[in-house]
Amino acid sequence: MSNTKANNxxxxxxxxxxxxxxxxxxxxxxxxxxxxxxxxxxxxxxxNVNGLMPGHNVRYGGIDIxxxxxxxxxxxxxxxxxxIIEKKMARxxxxxxxxxxGTDGLMGNKLVNINSLPEQSAPxxxxxxxxxxxxxxxxxxxxxxxxxxxNLAAITSDLKGLVxxxxxxxNLITLISDSTVIExxxxxxxxxxxxxxxxxxxxxDINNITKDVQxxxxxxxxxxxxxxxxxxxxxxxxxxxxxxxxxxEATNNINQFSxxxxxxxxxxxxxxxxxxxxxxxxxxxxxxxxxxxxxxEDLKALQKNFLFRKYFRQKEKKK
Amino acid sequence: MKLPKGISDLLHETGQLSAFVIRFFKEGFKPxxxxxxxxxxxxxxxxxxxxxxxxxxxxxGLVLTVQSRxxxxxxxxxxxxxxxIAISIVREIGPxxxxxxxxxxxxxxxGAELGSMxxxxxxxxxxxxGTNPFKFLVVTRVLSIxxxxxxxxxxxxxxxxxxxxxxxxxxxxxxWKLFYNKVFNSLEYSDFIPALVKSFFFGLTIGxxxxxxxxxxxxxxxxxxxxxxxxxxxxxxxxxxxxxxxxQITDLLGLN
Numbered sequence: 001m002s003n004t005k006a007n008n009x010x011x012x013x014x015x016x017x018x019x020x021x022x023x024x025x026x027x028x029x030x031x032x033x034x035x036x037x038x039x040x041x042x043x044x045x046x047x048n049v050n051g052l053m054p055g056h057n058v059r060y061g062g063i064d065i066x067x068x069x070x071x072x073x074x075x076x077x078x079x080x081x082x083x084i085i086e087k088k089m090a091r092x093x094x095x096x097x098x099x100x101x102g103t104d105g106l107m108g109n110k111l112v113n114i115n116s117l118p119e120q121s122a123p124x125x126x127x128x129x130x131x132x133x134x135x136x137x138x139x140x141x142x143x144x145x146x147x148x149x150x151n152l153a154a155i156t157s158d159l160k161g162l163v164x165x166x167x168x169x170x171n172l173i174t175l176i177s178d179s180t181v182i183e184x185x186x187x188x189x190x191x192x193x194x195x196x197x198x199x200x201x202x203x204x205d206i207n208n209i210t211k212d213v214q215x216x217x218x219x220x221x222x223x224x225x226x227x228x229x230x231x232x233x234x235x236x237x238x239x240x241x242x243x244x245x246x247x248x249e250a251t252n253n254i255n256q257f258s259x260x261x262x263x264x265x266x267x268x269x270x271x272x273x274x275x276x277x278x279x280x281x282x283x284x285x286x287x288x289x290x291x292x293x294x295x296x297e298d299l300k301a302l303q304k305n306f307l308f309r310k311y312f313r314q315k316e317k318k319k
Numbered sequence: 320m321k322l323p324k325g326i327s328d329l330l331h332e333t334g335q336l337s338a339f340v341i342r343f344f345k346e347g348f349k350p351x352x353x354x355x356x357x358x359x360x361x362x363x364x365x366x367x368x369x370x371x372x373x374x375x376x377x378x379x380g381l382v383l384t385v386q387s388r389x390x391x392x393x394x395x396x397x398x399x400x401x402x403x404i405a406i407s408i409v410r411e412i413g414p415x416x417x418x419x420x421x422x423x424x425x426x427x428x429x430g431a432e433l434g435s436m437x438x439x440x441x442x443x444x445x446x447x448x449g450t451n452p453f454k455f456l457v458v459t460r461v462l463s464i465x466x467x468x469x470x471x472x473x474x475x476x477x478x479x480x481x482x483x484x485x486x487x488x489x490x491x492x493x494x495w496k497l498f499y500n501k502v503f504n505s506l507e508y509s510d511f512i513p514a515l516v517k518s519f520f521f522g523l524t525i526g527x528x529x530x531x532x533x534x535x536x537x538x539x540x541x542x543x544x545x546x547x548x549x550x551x552x553x554x555x556x557x558x559x560x561x562x563x564x565x566x567q568i569t570d571l572l573g574l575n
Binding site for chain 1: 355358359361362365366369469470471473474476477499503504506507508511515
């Protein structure tokens with residue numbers, strides 16, 4: 001009988017151990033699924049849940065704070081994901097937080113990520129609906145990556161060609177590595193800079209002058225702005241007109257006169273045109289010159305003559 | 320219409336077994352209850368099986384871990400080892416291995432015990448002395464196994480997971496805290512509960528088949544050996560068939 005009792009105690013121990021392990025295991029699994037803590041239900045509306053299922057984790061700031069409770073179709077493009085999260089964590093999540101669907105690792109389970117925004121907002125309450133982000137679809141990501149790869153390949157091949165050309169042609173490298181070129185370039189740029197400054201100043205001056213002219217300052221300004229000067233100028237211009245008319249008339253007269261001189265029959269014309277006459281005239285003048293010389297000599301001799309000497313002495317005394 | 324002998328024998332035995340099962344459910348829940356015998360059988364079938372089940376579970380957990388590691392290492396996913404082993408142990412290996420071990424140990428012993436009692440006409444003597452032999456022998460044994468097997472499975476799971484922890488630490492360094500966090504993060508109620516329900520039915524199967532084979536054994540001492548042998552074979556086969564049905568049901572319920 002005592003043997004039976006000992007056996008029953010052993011059996012009781014065995015059963016209790018088994019049940020204890022069962023209860024602990026059930027509690028451990030349940031605590032991971034927030035079954036035994038106080039929870040609140042919130043939701044978010046997504047366009048595409050990417051294979052999210054009830055039981056998947058809800059993560060806030062990298063910590064699991066709850067699980068997905070239900071996934072309901074609201075319309076053809078809206079899916080409501082109801083989540084239960086621990087009540088004690090609710091005060092850290094603000095109403096403007098954004099829910100997105102992500103993956104635990106590269107190939108792990110789907111999960112709902114809740115991210116807070118820097119703006120101030122009240123903490124969430126039961127029944128709140130969070131804003132959602134369109135989830136990153138791996139297919140789309142790979143498609144984009146494919147395009148990026150193509151672009152990269154094109155860019156690198158272009159770069160390769162460019163570098164090869166650089167390597168073949170030393171001139172560009174020499175040009176780049178030559179310090180005097182750079183110095184010259186710098187000076188040129190400085191010159192351009194100062195030239196630009198000068199142009200700027202010049203433009204300012206012109207601007208000032210134009211302003212002055214507009215305001216009637218200076219001669220030009222007066223000319224433009226002063227109405228009296230304008231009248232005087234008109235008179236002046238009229239006079240100038242008359243003068244030029246007279247000048248034209250005078251020129252015409254002179255023209256006529258010269259025409260007569262050229263085409264006429266007078267002595268002057270003969271002198272100008274007839275060469276024989278011109279020579280005769282020259283000879284006559286020479287004869288005249290000689291004659292006057294001889295006359296001068298005769299006169300000097302006459303002065304010295306006793307008949308006239310007295311007269312010349314008296315004349316000198318009068319002086 | 321005359322059926323071939325093999326088929327008619329199979330149908331005959333299936334009919335007999337079904338009648339036996341119905342009789343068990345009819346008589347099992349009617350007073351008077353044989354508590355003392357139930358506890359005695361629970362002690363023999365449960366407590367005494369623990370060392371064998373424990374050693375098997377420990378080795379299974381360790382071997383499974385060490386064998387799975389190279390494949391996971393190819394993906395660089397050795398950190399998934401605890402979760403993967405825990406799920407496979409809790410869902411499948413724990414219940415099935417424990418049930419098979421118990422079918423071998425308990426099924427054969429029940430078949431042999433009841434068979435020899437039948438052959439030596441002790442069962443008939445019991446009936447004469449006013450004790451219901453079916454209640455006293457069959458119901459207590461079947462119920463004890465049905466209730467002890469889930470507990471054995473729970474303890475086997477615990478031992479196998481601990482063996483997995485040792486196996487993981489052969490090549491990696493994983494703290495116990497990280498290990499059990501990984502294990503319980505991956506486990507769900509849907510892994511645990513169907514496995515326990517399944518092992519209850521495995522226990523019923525082992526007990527019913529063992530008792531049926533022993534209770535209906537014939538042809539003297541030769542029949543006892545045959546009863547013990549066929550109890551193990553049939554129980555093991557039915558365990559696998561039940562496992563197949565169980566996985567279909569859990570799949571239909573969306574628990575996979």
